[in-house]
Amino acid sequence: MTKVTMTVNGKSVSGDVKGNTLLTDFLRDDLRLTGTHVGCDTSQCGACVVHVNGEAVKSCTMFAAEADGAEVKTIEGMANADGSLNVIQQAFQEHHGLQCGFCTPGMVMSAAALLKENPKPSEAEVRDYLEGNICRCTGYHNIVKAIMAASGQDVAAVAAE
Amino acid sequence: MYSFDIQRPTSVADAVAALGTDEALPLGGGQTLIPTLKQRLSAPSVLVSLTGIADIKGVCTADDGALCIGGGTTHATVAREASSYPGLAALAGNIGDPAVRNRGTIGGSVANNDPSACYPAAVLASGATVVTNNRSIAADDYFQGMFATALDEGEIVTEVRFPVPEKSCYMKFEQPASRFALVGVFVAKYADGVRVAVTGASEDGVFRWTEAEEALSANFAPEAVDGLSVSGDGMISDLHGSGAYRAHLVGVMTKRAVAAAS
Ligand SMILES: Cc1cc2nc3c(=O)[nH]c(=O)nc-3n(C[C@H](O)[C@H](O)[C@H](O)COP(=O)(O)OP(=O)(O)OC[C@H]3O[C@@H](n4cnc5c(N)ncnc54)[C@H](O)[C@@H]3O)c2cc1C
Numbered sequence: 412m413t414k415v416t417m418t419v420n421g422k423s424v425s426g427d428v429k430g431n432t433l434l435t436d437f438l439r440d441d442l443r444l445t446g447t448h449v450g451c452d453t454s455q456c457g458a459c460v461v462h463v464n465g466e467a468v469k470s471c472t473m474f475a476a477e478a479d480g481a482e483v484k485t486i487e488g489m490a491n492a493d494g495s496l497n498v499i500q501q502a503f504q505e506h507h508g509l510q511c512g513f514c515t516p517g518m519v520m521s522a523a524a525l526l527k528e529n530p531k532p533s534e535a536e537v538r539d540y541l542e543g544n545i546c547r548c549t550g551y552h553n554i555v556k557a558i559m560a561a562s563g564q565d566v567a568a569v570a571a572e
Numbered sequence: 573m574y575s576f577d578i579q580r581p582t583s584v585a586d587a588v589a590a591l592g593t594d595e596a597l598p599l600g601g602g603q604t605l606i607p608t609l610k611q612r613l614s615a616p617s618v619l620v621s622l623t624g625i626a627d628i629k630g631v632c633t634a635d636d637g638a639l640c641i642g643g644g645t646t647h648a649t650v651a652r653e654a655s656s657y658p659g660l661a662a663l664a665g666n667i668g669d670p671a672v673r674n675r676g677t678i679g680g681s682v683a684n685n686d687p688s689a690c691y692p693a694a695v696l697a698s699g700a701t702v703v704t705n706n707r708s709i710a711a712d713d714y715f716q717g718m719f720a721t722a723l724d725e726g727e728i729v730t731e732v733r734f735p736v737p738e739k740s741c742y743m744k745f746e747q748p749a750s751r752f753a754l755v756g757v758f759v760a761k762y763a764d765g766v767r768v769a770v771t772g773a774s775e776d777g778v779f780r781w782t783e784a785e786e787a788l789s790a791n792f793a794p795e796a797v798d799g800l801s802v803s804g805d806g807m808i809s810d811l812h813g814s815g816a817y818r819a820h821l822v823g824v825m826t827k828r829a830v831a832a833a834s
């Protein structure tokens with residue numbers, strides 16, 4: 412066991428982890444932050460995306476021990492300070508960017524990383540950035556729409572209805 | 573996963589020392605190794621994480637103009653910072669997806685030498701040098717077949733040095749499920765000739781298409797490749813494409829790369 416200490420959603424947390432404890436397992440099982448989902452566990456689907464030191468990573472493909480000292484942000488840390496949905500989450504709700512919701516935490520975390528890098532992405536850039544986030548319900552159009560709307564752009568012309 | 577310990581050294585010397593035991597493996601970005609460990613295809617007793625070694629991260633230009641990329645540099649960093657070698661930056665920016673690019677490293681990719689990986693094509697087509705903790709290896713000697721390289725056990729890729737070409741381009745025909753290269757061709761035009769390296773196609777891993785190199789060195793135009801072909805024998809054949817199909821794609825992707833080279 413190794414002791415790790417990291418900042419998760421602004422709070423300092425620590426715990427004892429085994430070498431093979433994944434960051435997802437530490438977040439979900441030890442910290443009980445179950446908003447981060449595990450869809451595939453094979454690095455393909457992106458349901459587990461969180462931010463580590465500001466960058467989107469698949470938390471099923473990183474060991475908790477490697478996040479020692481890091482700044483981690485999960486979907487639980489995305490709401491506004493007063494508990495209301497942040498602009499991306501709100502846009503997902505307004506534009507029906509989710510159906511079952513399983514992929515949504517990863518989608519929102521990827522979208523946030525994209526908008527930080529590229530505040531006004533084109534539709535093609537949004538689709539390209541979401542290459543590693545798989546959704547089995549929506550067909551993606553409304554997810555793309557929600558992200559375009561969250562970036563303050565007109566969404567009327569985006570994709571098919 | 574079997575159980576193992578993780579060590580996080582902060583210098584190459586400490587990492588080499590930690591890798592001194594038989595059952596230790598280096599851990600780069602983990603984007604290949606962690607899925608492999610989950611499938612229990614590998615059973616190290618110690619993983620030596622290289623992510624804490626600042627000395628092997630980053631992109632710089634050497635006095636001779638070569639682009640030097642630290643072995644622990646992520647694909648995302650190369651995509652952002654290798655602007656003096658646009659063909660290489662574009663290749664890095666199209667590996668996997670953004671989250672994979674934020675963790676995966678060039679050292680891990682060239683150490684793994686997956687027959688469908690992108691970087692090996694750039695390294696071979698550039699005649700790059702793979703620098704390790706104790707020697708420098710020319711690309712032509714480094715790649716030794718599918719998943720095989722000149723690296724010894726416990727040897728760490730600390731840097732890859734790329735001579736910067738006049739023009740270059742990597743064209744990847746994506747395997748639609750994994751988005752690795754079904755066939756990828758890297759073309760690099762230097763003052764003293766053109767080099768063409770092919771990934772994804774051969775059962776022997778990345779290779780140079782020397783016939784195309786000669787034709788393109790004489791005339792750097794897509795038509796120069798007309799009439800040339802590679803044999804489907806020894807090409808990878810799977811549900812995504814037959815050997816003959818891959819062999820055909822080698823010609824197509826080479827032409828596209830020449831047409832788009834800048
Ligand atoms: C969804 C997905 C899509 C992908 N798509 C592509 C793609 O399109 N093209 C592509 O080329 N790749 C792709 N990859 C693979 C990705 O590029 C990996 O990052 C890369 O192959 C391995 O690099 P790593 O740093 O993650 O190495 P790791 O997974 O940590 O290690 C891989 C191997 O290299 C060894 N190793 C690691 N670093 C070093 C070093 N510095 N020196 C010596 N040995 C070392 C390890 O011991 C291990 O055996 C994809 C991966 C995923 C998960």
Ligand code: FES
Pocket residue numbers: 448449450451452453454455456457458459460469470471472
């Ligand atoms: S659970 Fe991590 S990528 Fe699918």
Ligand code: FES
Pocket residue numbers: 508509510511512513514515545546547548549
């Ligand atoms: S909403 Fe169901 S997987 Fe995306």
